[in-house]
Amino acid sequence: MTITTSTLGRAAGLAAAAAGLLFIAVQINHPPMEVASVSTTEWVVRNSMKVVMAALALAGMTGMYVRQVRQAGLMGLVGYLLFASGYLVMMAIAFVAAYILPSLAETAPAYVDDVLTVASGGSPTGDVGLFATANQISGVGYLAGGVIFGIALFRVRVLARWAAALLAVATASTVLLQVLPYAFHRLFAVPTGVALIGLGVSLWRDQRQAARTSRDSSALSPASGQAVR
Structure with missing residues (x-):
């Protein structure tokens, strides 16, 4: 190959x-953000899926940016770096949730509860170290990066514009979560997921067409050793 x-x-x-x-998928019937949930197999599986999701999102948005790096300009670069940093930290947080918190659920339940409180947008009673900062970085990168990257993709007109617009609107709308219950976090993730699907399919189609064009050009080129009629 x-x-x-x-x-x-x-x-x-x-x-x-x-x-x-x-x-x-990970938002559907998500277990409550409680210490009791952390010790379950479902918790580990869901957060492992989040780690994979973040890694795939990083690969996907990198492909989107590289495809239109010249057209996207400075806005595209800033949006890509912010959005990628948000997902990178998100992946680290999901890793901690999946493989570290379960081992602390019985020995340090108060600490685990504080971490979950921070992740849910609340104020912890104890010290969670740099986790609160990491959670803020992830949130800012996701929100600001998604908006800027979505607008840049929309302006370039290479990938599906509806998906780019949805990405910008969906990530911008998460600012409303500051005044809404945590349960809404699950719902607000769905439009972003749809936007990623739309952009991903659009990129796949674009590159498939580029490959076909390249093959056709090679077949018609004199350098291919074939007669041109």
Whole structure:
């Protein structure tokens, strides 16, 4: 198998679409943010899915940015870096939730409860170290990066504009969660997931068409050794 830029582009598109599907899937019937939930197998599985989702999203948005790096300009770069940083920290938080918190649920339940409180947007009673800062960085990167990156993609007109617009609107709307119950966090993630699916499929189609065009050009080129009629 020959690895080409279009092959990597299609892979990035599939990664983004898969990330969107996982982003939606992990929200369905999500267990409550309580210490009792942390010790369950479901908790580990869901947060492991979040780690995979964040990694796939990073690969997907990198493919989107590389596809239109020249057209996107400074806005695209800033949006990509912010959005990627948000997902990178999100992946780290999900890793901690999946593989570290369960081992502390019995020995340090108060600490685990404080971490869950911070993750839910509340104020902890104890010291959670840099977790609160990491949670804020993830939130700011997700919100600001999603808005800027979505607008940049919309302006460039390479990928599906409806998906780019939805990404910007969906991430911007999360600011409302400051005044809404935590239960709404699950609902607000769905539009972003749909946007990632739309952008991923659009990137995959774009790169498939680019590959076809490249093959057709090679077939008609005199350099291919074939007669041109």
